[in-house]
Amino acid sequence: MKTSEYYKDLSVKEFSKAANIYDSGHAGIYERCKDDYPPILEELKKIAWHNILDVGCGTGPTLELLAKEFPEREFNGLDLTPKMIEVAKAKKLPNSNFVVGDSENMPFESSSFDALICANSFHHYPNPERFLAEAERVLRPGGYLILRDYTSNNFFVWVANHLEMPLANLFGHGDVRLSSLKEVAEMCQKAGLKVLKLERQRKFRLHLVAQKN
Secondary structure (H helix, E strand, O other), X not given: OOOHHHHHHHHHHHHHHHOOOOOOOOOHHHHHHHHHHHHHHHHHOOOOOOEXXXXXXXXXXXXXXXXXXXXXXXXXXXXXXXXXXXXXXXXXXXXXXXXXXXXXXXOOOOOOEEEXXXXXOHHHOOXXXXXXXXXXXXXXXXXXXXXXXXXXXXHHHHHHHHHHHHHHHHXXXXXXXXXXXXXXXXXXXXXXXXXXXXXXXXXXXXXXXEEEO
C-alpha cells in the first residue's frame, strides 16, 4: 500500500520540473489550470475578505491575478514544492507571503484568513479530509473556502481512481484520487464547513464554496 509520503514525494518531483514552465504559454497539461481562475475570481467578488490563502498555489498565478484586481488586499500562498515557492517569491507581488508547507498540516495560526482558495491540487492530497479540517481551522469564523478540482459521475471517478491515477503515478505524477460530489459534501460536514455551493461543471470540474460557521 502506497503511503502519503510516496504521493507527496512524487508531487514535489513533478512540480519541481514544472515550475520553470508553469507560467509559460507551453505548460502542457498544466494549461488547463487557467480555466479555474475566472470562476474563483467571480466567487471572491461576491464575498467580503481582506486576506486570503491559496493552498497549492504553485508559482502564484492565481494570486498574481487577484493582486491586480484587489491591490489593497493581503495575499498568502502555500505549496509543498520549494521550487514553486521560489518562482512565486521572485514575482515580488505586493502584500504577499509565500510559504513552503503541507496542505494537511498548515503552518499558520488558527483563524488567520478570511478566505481560502484551492485550485487543481485537491486530487494530489493523500488525506483530503485533513486538508478540509485544516481549512476550517485556519479560516476565521464566517470565512470562505473556494475549491476547484476534477470530478465526474461515479463511473468515471472509479475509472480515474483505479486506472488513470495509478498510470499517472508510473509516469511520475503525484495524483492520488478524484472525489465525488457526495464525498466532498461528507468531508465538509465532518470538518465543520457549511456547503453553500457544490457543483459538477463543464470540463469535469468540481466547484465548491463552503463557509466556516
